[in-house]
Amino acid sequence: xxxxxxxxxxxxxxxxxxxxxxxxGSRLDETQLANRYGVSRxxxxxxxxxxxxxxxxxxxxxxxxxxxxxxxxRLYEMFxxxxxxxxxxxxxxxxxxxxxxxxxxxxxxxxxAKSAANGETDAYxxxxxxxxxxxxxxxxxxxxxxxxxxxxxxxxxFRRLQLRVRxxxxxxxxxxxxxxxxxxxxxxxxTSSLLRSHIVVQGDRFSDLIATxxxxxxxxxxxxxxx
Amino acid sequence: xxxxxxxxxxxxxxxxxxxxxxxxGSRLDETQLANRYGVSRxxxxxxxxxxxxxxxxxxxxxxxxxxxxxxxxRLYEMFxxxxxxxxxxxxxxxxxxxxxxxxxxxxxxxxxAKSAANGETDAYxxxxxxxxxxxxxxxxxxxxxxxxxxxxxxxxxFRRLQLRVRxxxxxxxxxxxxxxxxxxxxxxxxTSSLLRSHIVVQGDRFSDLIATxxxxxxxxxxxxxxx
DNA sequence: GTCAACATTCTTGTATGCAAGAAGTCGGCT
DNA sequence: AGCCGACTTCTTGCATACAAGAATGTTGAC
Numbered sequence: 001x002x003x004x005x006x007x008x009x010x011x012x013x014x015x016x017x018x019x020x021x022x023x024x025g026s027r028l029d030e031t032q033l034a035n036r037y038g039v040s041r042x043x044x045x046x047x048x049x050x051x052x053x054x055x056x057x058x059x060x061x062x063x064x065x066x067x068x069x070x071x072x073x074r075l076y077e078m079f080x081x082x083x084x085x086x087x088x089x090x091x092x093x094x095x096x097x098x099x100x101x102x103x104x105x106x107x108x109x110x111x112x113a114k115s116a117a118n119g120e121t122d123a124y125x126x127x128x129x130x131x132x133x134x135x136x137x138x139x140x141x142x143x144x145x146x147x148x149x150x151x152x153x154x155x156x157x158f159r160r161l162q163l164r165v166r167x168x169x170x171x172x173x174x175x176x177x178x179x180x181x182x183x184x185x186x187x188x189x190x191t192s193s194l195l196r197s198h199i200v201v202q203g204d205r206f207s208d209l210i211a212t213x214x215x216x217x218x219x220x221x222x223x224x225x226x227x
Numbered sequence: 228x229x230x231x232x233x234x235x236x237x238x239x240x241x242x243x244x245x246x247x248x249x250x251x252g253s254r255l256d257e258t259q260l261a262n263r264y265g266v267s268r269x270x271x272x273x274x275x276x277x278x279x280x281x282x283x284x285x286x287x288x289x290x291x292x293x294x295x296x297x298x299x300x301r302l303y304e305m306f307x308x309x310x311x312x313x314x315x316x317x318x319x320x321x322x323x324x325x326x327x328x329x330x331x332x333x334x335x336x337x338x339x340a341k342s343a344a345n346g347e348t349d350a351y352x353x354x355x356x357x358x359x360x361x362x363x364x365x366x367x368x369x370x371x372x373x374x375x376x377x378x379x380x381x382x383x384x385f386r387r388l389q390l391r392v393r394x395x396x397x398x399x400x401x402x403x404x405x406x407x408x409x410x411x412x413x414x415x416x417x418t419s420s421l422l423r424s425h426i427v428v429q430g431d432r433f434s435d436l437i438a439t440x441x442x443x444x445x446x447x448x449x450x451x452x453x454x
Numbered sequence: 455g456t457c458a459a460c461a462t463t464c465t466t467g468t469a470t471g472c473a474a475g476a477a478g479t480c481g482g483c484t
Numbered sequence: 485a486g487c488c489g490a491c492t493t494c495t496t497g498c499a500t501a502c503a504a505g506a507a508t509g510t511t512g513a514c
Contacts, residue, residue, distance in 0.1 A: 142300075270497080
């Protein structure tokens with residue numbers, strides 16, 4: 001819980017976006033938000049800019065901030081990158097992890113086992129995060145961990161949905177098991193491969209299909225500013 | 228050339244950081260910057276926040292912004308991630324690139340050839356960027372392209388240094404040649420592999436060495452906020 | 455002489471006010 | 485009657501003012 005107004009606002013608005021309180025495509029009026037949270041427009045503006053940097057909203061000059069809509073195409077691209085980064089983290093973890101890292105992974109894995117066995121989706125969702133963070137940490141790459149966490153955060157709502165809707169708990173846990181084995185065996189390639197397919201559930205075919213599909217239809221739904 | 232004050236300020240300060248005008252570790256006083264650029268403190272603050280999001284500065288609550296110092300450890304981590312992302316972009320490009328993409332890559336490659344032959348480091352530096360961007364585009368992953376560009380931007384000063392100091396022009400161009408071949412052959416794995424080693428010049432050994440070295444020495448120089 | 459506590463000053467964080475640009479509306483012209 | 489243009493209004497963007505917290509310097513006591 002940050003004592004800073006801006007941080008609080010940022011989390012609040014982000015939460016609103018994630019929970020669907022602020023619908024994609026809707027305008028976020030600075031004055032309205034300022035009134036809503038009982039603060040001035042200045043911290044609201046700063047919070048919106050931070051959210052813009054995180055990719056949650058898009059700020060068009062003189063035209064206000066709108067909640068970005070993540071289409072299926074873009075969503076797949078994000079999962080694709082996530083898979084690659086997680087794969088790298090796993091590969092590095094397999095090569096570099098210390099005994100303490102192994103222990104942390106083992107504990108997180110055991111927790112996942114419990115939640116999966118009881119079918120507690122919410123608990124598993126949390127434990128799953130802990131598990132993946134343990135792998136990030138074991139990669140001993142601070143920067144990579146940061147990147148992974150940022151993307152993870154951005155994909156959080158969709159990930160949650162994924163787990164809920166498709167009831168992937170058992171298969172997810174089974175995949176974790178293989179990943180843990182591969183890391184403990186020090187097999188970087190196998191770890192990377194398993195983690196990639198763990199994230200991107202569908203095969204490469206699907207990604208290619210959508211990519212070429214977009215190639216033909218064109219007219220990207222949102223022109224994202226590179227900044 | 229953005230008409231926005233904040234954007235201009237952001238670029239200006241970022242440039243100052245890149246060129247060493249603002250030294251790593253030094254404080255960036257809001258009032259000083261405001262006076263220096265003849266604007267108010269408000270846009271300066273917003274620019275600093277954007278730079279914080281990009282990882283150029285670190286803002287500590289109530290204690291101002293300081294230029295982040297990128298140590299060798301972190302630098303290597305960033306190159307490592309960059310290599311992985313470029314590898315992914317290349318792999319996707321090999322599978323998905325259209326005729327227009329191939330043409331763009333060919334043209335950029337030819338430009339690199341000219342600059343390399345003439346030994347024009349600055350020109351090659353620019354052409355190299357165009358070349359890599361062509362690959363990003365050919366990956367047909369907007370999100371991946373954005374990530375690559377952001378990291379590229381962050382690593383820009385170091386990359387330039389790398390090219391200058393080590394006189395890597397000929398070998399860099401030779402590597403490009405292999406990459407282009409692999410993409411045109413549609414060989415995703417080979418493209419990915421070549422691009423990875425193109426970015427991370429040193430082998431994996433070095434990364435492991437530094438990682439374990441950090442493991443022993445500990446005391447991370449800067450505690451980066453994940454945000 | 456040194457250390458600690460208090461006060462002062464300086465900087466950041468937030469609020470408000472003002473100006474400029476964009477969108478919606480109304481009126482005139484074709 | 486429809487379309488183009490000016491006007492009004494609303495919102496953003498920037499500046500300034502004020503408050504609160506941190507750093508530093510000074511003074512007093514041990």
